[in-house]
Amino acid sequence: QITPLVEFTNIKCTSIDKKFDEFEYCRLKSVNRSYKYMSLKVNLYKVPITKVKVNFALLKRYSGYKPFLYNITVDACKVLKHPKSNPIFGFFHGLFKMHSNMNHTCPFDHDVVVDKLPTSHINQQMTIVLSFPHGDYLFHSDWFANGVHQATVDFFFNLS
DSSP states (O other): OOOOOEEEEEEEEEESOTTTEEEEEEEEEESSSSOEEEEEEEEESSOOBOOEEEEEEEEEESSSEEEEEEEEEEEHHHHHHSGGGOHHHHHHHHTTGGGBSOOSOSOBOSOEEEEEEEHHHHHHIIIIISOOOSEEEEEEEEEEETTEEEEEEEEEEEEO
């Protein structure tokens, strides 16, 4: 049996209001042929943040990126407090929560970091936990604080 493999291809982080937040770094790093990871850090300038909404969308490339399976918006404060209330958000949050300091409910009074999220972890989630078909994917997320769009993170990967 051939096991699918996830490969990170690109990441783009955009701060909408640089007075509110700014990405210190947003990068993919290839240490060697088998160890690749993603890291990002967003500096928050207006803390504490007590109301957070997140829109997650999974898109697959056909002729351009098209919606694929999921496009949800959640109140992150509520769902982090009651994780079982939204299993789809739980799956997406599970992709990075072990490598992030975004693992508690509101308020957020510190910078947000995702540190060295390896391809191996995403590979397990995307091929063993849920089986996705081969192809190029975009994990798109829009982040809202106090009802205002503050940041966008686009994470591109290939499943072969």
